[in-house]
Amino acid sequence: xxxxxxxxxxxxSVFRLNAQELNARVTVLSNRMPTTVERKIFxxxxxxLQNFLNNRKxxxxxxxxxxxxxxxxxxxxxxxxxxNVYEATLTVQAGRPVYNANYLSPIINFQDPAxxxxxxxxxxxxxxxxxxxxxxxxxxxxxxxxxxxVYVILGADHDSFTQRGGDPYFQSALNIVNNAPDxxxxxxxxxxxxxxxxxxxxxxxxxSRYAVMHDVYYSYYRRGFDMMYEDxxxxxxxxxxxxxxxxxxxxxxxxxxxxxxxxxxxxxxxxNVFKKAPVDVKQRARDILSRIDLANAARYKxxxx
Numbered sequence: 001x002x003x004x005x006x007x008x009x010x011x012x013s014v015f016r017l018n019a020q021e022l023n024a025r026v027t028v029l030s031n032r033m034p035t036t037v038e039r040k041i042f043x044x045x046x047x048x049l050q051n052f053l054n055n056r057k058x059x060x061x062x063x064x065x066x067x068x069x070x071x072x073x074x075x076x077x078x079x080x081x082x083x084n085v086y087e088a089t090l091t092v093q094a095g096r097p098v099y100n101a102n103y104l105s106p107i108i109n110f111q112d113p114a115x116x117x118x119x120x121x122x123x124x125x126x127x128x129x130x131x132x133x134x135x136x137x138x139x140x141x142x143x144x145x146x147x148x149x150v151y152v153i154l155g156a157d158h159d160s161f162t163q164r165g166g167d168p169y170f171q172s173a174l175n176i177v178n179n180a181p182d183x184x185x186x187x188x189x190x191x192x193x194x195x196x197x198x199x200x201x202x203x204x205x206x207x208s209r210y211a212v213m214h215d216v217y218y219s220y221y222r223r224g225f226d227m228m229y230e231d232x233x234x235x236x237x238x239x240x241x242x243x244x245x246x247x248x249x250x251x252x253x254x255x256x257x258x259x260x261x262x263x264x265x266x267x268x269x270x271x272n273v274f275k276k277a278p279v280d281v282k283q284r285a286r287d288i289l290s291r292i293d294l295a296n297a298a299r300y301k302x303x304x305x
Contacts (some may be wrong), residue, residue, distance in 0.1 A: 006098055022150065023068035024053040027075045028088070037080070041121045048052050049073070049146060050218045052125035058150055059169075070095045070104060073146065075115070085138060085185065088115045090145065094153045096160055099226035107221075109265030112149075114187040114197065117142035120216045129175055136182035145188075148198055155205060160221035166214065170205040177202045196257050204258035212249055213258050216242045235269050239273055240281065243288045250292045259292065267296040 028046040030039060071094035079087045089140055090112040099275030118138035127143040134140065151173040151174070155166030177199055180189035188197040204210050223238035253259075274285040286304035290297040 019148055021058070021063040021068045022053050022071050022153070024050060025072045026050040026053065027072070027074045029074065032082060033077055033086075035099050041119070042077070043138045044121050045119055048123075048125050049075070052127075052143065053146065053150065056127075056153060059213075069153060070097075071108075072132065073149070084120050085118050085187065086116065088117075090149075092149045092153070094157070096157060096221060098221075098228065100229040101225075104223065105225055105269060106265040107150075107160060107277035108153055108261075111263060112145070112188065112198070114188040114193070115142075115145050117145075117186070125241075127295075129172060130179075132176060132179045133181045138184060140181045141154045141183075141186050144176055144180055145198070148173050148202075151176070152201065152205070156217060156242075158296075161218075162222075163218050164179060166205075166217070170202065173198075174202040174206050196260075200257045201261060204237055204256065204261075209257055210249065210253075210256065212245050213262065216245045216262060219245070236273060236277055236281065239270075240285060247288045247293050263293045267293065267299055271299065296305035 016093060026046050026049045028042045028049070030037070030042040033042070074091040074093075075088050076091070077086050077088045078270075081087060092108055092110050092112070093106065094108040095104070096107040098105055116138065118136060119142065123139065125143050126140075127147050128134075130139055130148070132144050151169045155169035155173065157200070158165035158169060177189055178184075180198075182189070187193045189199055190197075191199050191203075192200065203230070219238050220242040224235050224242065225239070227235040227238065246262070249259055270285070270289060274282050277285065282304050286300050289300040289304075293300070
């Protein structure tokens with residue numbers, strides 16, 4: 001999936017004070033599955049997951065259709081180690097509408113490489129945050145992973161509108177981690193499963209040591225992009241402040257997962273913000289971004305000359 005594909009979604013420029021229900025699109029890719037497996041099963045899976053995301057009540061708030069969060073989930077089936085068991089990668093993208101603009105800013109663009117689950121056609125999509133590990137762990141794992149990213153999306157979206165507004169949703173994501181299924185093939189929920197997984201993502205969002213990241217979301221979106229129409233210079237200053245927060249955090253804890261998670265998919269956007277800035281501001285942005293976002297350092301150096 002191409003970076004920033006989520007930006008192609010048409011959006012309404014509705015200013016939102018509260019988090020919204022999801023307007024989620026699910027795609028299941030089965031190109032690597034054996035030809036002996038009936039392809040209709042994966043279409044059913046795709047429809048079931050999309051209904052699970054869009055029809056479930058995820059919060060206690062009231063939502064309007066135009067206020068729903070635009071997001072996409074691409075489940076790419078990689079292997080089937082045994083009948084009805086699948087190992088996949090999951091790409092999660094979500095966009096956040098910018099006030100007074102027909103533009104979705106990428107708020108999440110992340111790939112999870114370790115999604116394993118059991119699925120039989122027409123299997124119900126069940127999820128209970130307080131009783132995740134009941135029954136077959138591999139069946140529970142599918143909805144647990146999707147629910148985890150729903151709460152991360154809600155948390156990031158809330159943080160971008162209200163200071164520390166995402167806390168209850170990040171806590172729900174952590175609750176899923178703490179009660180996650182445990183069985184053969186299942187990974188990504190434990191600290192020892194890797195350095196960039198669901199455990200560390202939820203831990204970083206809750207850890208008070210990294211609390212400045214919540215200020216980053218608010219400064220970048222609410223004080224930055226939402227104010228761009230009214231006062232471009234002040235908005236750019238707020239986005240620069242967010243970058244300074246990130247740089248200071250990077251100095252203290254290089255390669256922190258939550259910092260890299262925030263930057264994923266934002267290179268084009270950041271270049272567009274600063275390429276027309278005064279020379280000194282552009283240079284500072286280039287220097288900071290080249291240090292904290294090494295994957296795109298060459299682009300920043302070239303496009304922010």
